[in-house]
Every structure is written in structure tokens, then in C-alpha cells.
Amino acid sequence: MEIISDTSVNDLRVSAAAGQDASIRFRLLNHDTTQTALLTHISGTDLCIWMVDTNDAVSEGFDQILHKASAINFWGTICFSVLIIALIFLYRKNMFTLMMDPVTGGYSPSRFNQEAERLIARSAPGDYTFIVMNTAGFKLFNDIYGYAESNRILKHIHSTILKYLEKGEILARFGADDFNLLIHTTSEEVMVQKLDLVVDEINQFNAHLREKQWIIFRAGVYQIADTTLPVVHIRDRANIARKKLEIPTGDILYSCGFYEEEDRAQLQQENILTNKMDDALKTQDFKVYLQPKVDISTGKIINAEALVRWEDADMGLVPPDKFIPLFEKIGFIRRLDLYMWEQVCICLRRWLDAGLQAIPISVNLSRMHLINRDFLAPFIEIQKKYAIPPKLLELELTETAFQDRPDAIPEAISQIHLAGYSCSLDDFGSGYSSLNNLESLDIDILKLDCKFLRDARTENDKGHIVIEELIHMARRLGITVCCEGVETEDQLAFLRKCHCDIGQGYLFSKPVEVAAFEELLFGSVSGNP
DSSP: OEEOSSOOHHHHHHHHHHTOOEEEEEEOTTOOOEEEEEEEEOTTSSOEEEEEEEHHHHHHHHHHHHHHHHHHHHHHHHHHHHHHHHHHHHHHHHHHHHHBOTTTSSBOHHHHHHHHHHHHHTSOTTSEEEEEEEEETTHHHHHHHOHHHHHHHHHHHHHHHHHTOOTTOEEEEETTTEEEEEEEOOOHHHHHHHHHHHHHHHGGGGGGOSSOOOOEEEEEEEEOOOTTSOHHHHHHHHHHHHHTSOOOOTTOOEEEEEOOHHHHHHHHHHHHHHHHHHHHHHTTOEEEEEEEEEETTTOOEEEEEEEEEEEETTTEEEOHHHHHHHHHHHTTHHHHHHHHHHHHHHHHHHHHHTTOOOOOEEEEEOGGGGGSTTTTHHHHHHHHHTTOOGGGEEEEEEHHHHHHOTTTHHHHHHHHHHTTOEEEEEEETSSSOHHHHHTTOOOSEEEEOTHHHHHOOSTTSHHHHHHHHHHHHHHHTTOEEEEEOOOSHHHHHHHHHTTOOEEESTTTOOOEEHHHHHHHHHSSOOSOO
């Protein structure tokens, strides 16, 4: 036997005695085959295993292992390649989705923002103008035609606007039905002329329709004076200009507002009020002020109107015209009206418990309530909670409610009467549709707007004649008349002459806190106006 490895037979003996593994390679005489012997110690015993194999067998085993490894490597490479291709496909698909609007086929919001940032950064102040165009009432198209047809309309709007864009100007659809444009700055006159052409062409499909379905827009425009502003802030300024506009009516297909710095100051003020309003309601910073309504013939206080005042620790007394329109716009007015109603019920309950002669108090009801057919339920719940006789409560609807939701008004008045409350029409004459309403609406009290008395300067002038005729007409319809804005003795004398029922104004009292009103009604203040 010829030993052909560095390990000797004596090394094997030493390894076996020490309980270690060892191997030796050798060739038998007259044989060309090389063999390998492996000495393996069995753990936990004094035994060893002696294994001998030829190198050909070992090589064959290695070849099999290598073959399997190669196969695994091949298929692993294939699987890895497929995974890479799938990831690339998904990446490109996501990038396609991110960069293109699936409805219009134009820029996606992300791509628009990127392009807008690039263009604005390379421009000088005033070079570009940002426009936001909102499709007013587009939800109606979804309800009537369905989403497929509505998407076709959106694509039509997009393609029409795109035709009027020049090189270096971009367009994209944002949200459901908003379109953002970045265009070169021109004069306001030229911009409005181009907007005329765009909106007119968008609506040309109506030419052959018997029932027209006009697409109406509100547009806000901001000329970019500060190119360092982020696109989101630029868009906000265009939206400020848009939101200060009313939705167009009649034959007008769009409205267009231009951003001014005063708009941003107003927005900042509105944000302050919005951030404070919830806490103000919880801490009762909204105070009830009462203004007397006086019987013209006797001078006696027979009713009162509850008016809200906001007393803030930082801002002081916030005038109602600063927060009421905002609250109506954002819907918070519904919560405020219910709060005022409850405060009035608390006041009436205190008077009743004290054995005082309580008088009716009226509370203003925003037109926002009329969106819900069951709007009166929470009012009734509060009234019953404090066990207030319904005859002591009155709800005042403004004339704007009659104009905005004419179909809902008759049912609303019917619900108010079924609950036992009185109903008055406030600010009568501030609009132009009031006379048409009187005949068909079952209101209890008609409140003449204060402008009537302001316009009635001399005896027998047009202002006096209008007031006389309105009072005469209302009395024939069985409606009580209250005239607002009574400030002078001459005005009071004139109202007595016209047989007006009730007067309200600074001649009698300005709106005062509840405690001061109680002195007028029950206590220390003597005499009548």
C-alpha cells in the first residue's frame, strides 16, 4: 500500500486515541485507483467508524452535487430575472399612473405639481398666473348620467381647455371636478376673454339639445408675484379668489375672481375663528343678548329676539357679521343655533320657576337647517327637556332662506306650527321675491327690514307709502307686522299712524345681556318708551 497523503498510519492511531476525526489517501499495489479512508469518532463513545471509498465514487458524488447546484442556480437565475422584470413592470405602471390622469389622459396632479414647480422656479415674478377652475354642481351629472358619461364630460372639458394653452403652459384635473392651469400672465381683460371662449366652446354640445345641461364654472386667479412659494400655497391663493364668488345663476356660465392681499388677511382671520369656535361653544363664550320687541300702541315689551355675541378673551367682542357668514359657509351655524335655542330655553325656565310673567323669545334659524327634512327634531327635544310651553318660542327665518330653498319652506313652516312654535319672516324687503311669498306662506309675523324706515324720510314720500301698503296688506292676510330699525320718536309716531303692531330698534333698547333685559322687563327700569 502506498500512502499518498500527508497523513501517516501513525497519525491515524493518534487521532483515534484522542477521539478526533482524520483521513488518509492511499493506493493499493497493482491498482491504479486512489482510495480515501475516513476515521470518524462516534460522540459519547470510545468507538470509531472507518470508511473507505474510491476517489471515483467521491468525484461522482461531487459531480451529482455540482449538477444539482447548477440546476438550482439556473432556475434561481430564471426566477430572479422574472422577479426583476415584474418589479420593473409594476414600477413603470405605477409611474404611468402617477404621471397621467386615467380619466383625461393628461397630466396627473403629481406631474402637474412637478412641472409647475420647475416652470415657476425658472420664471420671474409676475410671469405666470395660476388658475383654479371648479365645475359647479358636477355631482348632478354623476347622478343623472353615471360615472362613465361624467368621465367623458371631464375629458371633454380637459381637451377643450388644452386647445387654448400655449407652449410653456400646463393643465391637470385635480380631485373630482377641479382643473388647475398654469399660464403666462396677461391682462385681466384678455384672460376673461379667453375664459369666455373656453367656457362657450365647452358648452357647445348643448346647441342641439332640447333640455340644456350647462356646465358652469367658478374660477379663481392668482398672478404669481412670489416665485419662492410652494405650489400648494399658490393653489390656496387661487382657491381663495374662487371661493369668495357665488355660483353663477341664470344665463351666466362662469364667475371669475382675482386674488388680492386682503383676501389672505380675511382667510387668516377666518382660520383663527374656525380654530376657536369649538372651544368657544364648550366654554360658553357665545353669549345671548336680548333685544325687546315693543307693542306700538301700548309701549309694552311683549317679545324679545335672541341675538348671539362672541366674547373672546383674546379678540374681545367679535361682531356677528364677522363670524355668522363664516359659520353658515362651513355649517357650524347649525350647532350655534341649537346652542342659542337651549340658552333661551334655560332663560325661560328660570323665569317660569321664579314665577315671573315670561314673554316669547325668538331665535334665528339658519337656512342651513333646511337641508335636513327632520331639522326640527333636536329643537323639540331641547324644548321638552326644559318643559318650555311651545307658545313662548318663535323661530325666525330670513328672506334668503326663502330664496335659496323655496321648495323646503312651506313644509318647514308646517313643522314649526305642528310643534306649537310661532314662525316669522325676518329681513322682509332685503331681497326682491318677498311679495310673491306672502300669499302662499303661512307665517305668523312679518318683520320689515330696517331699510324701509331709513328710506322714509318725509311724510307721504315713497318710503312712507311702501310701509303703509305693506302693513295694510299683511294685516289683511292675518299676519302680524314688526318693523325693525325704530330709532326716533317721529318713526314711532308714523308706525302708530300706520297701525303697525310691533316695533324693534334702538329707540326702545339695543340688544343687551340677559340680566339687563330682565331689569327692563321685570324690575328696576320704569316707564315705557
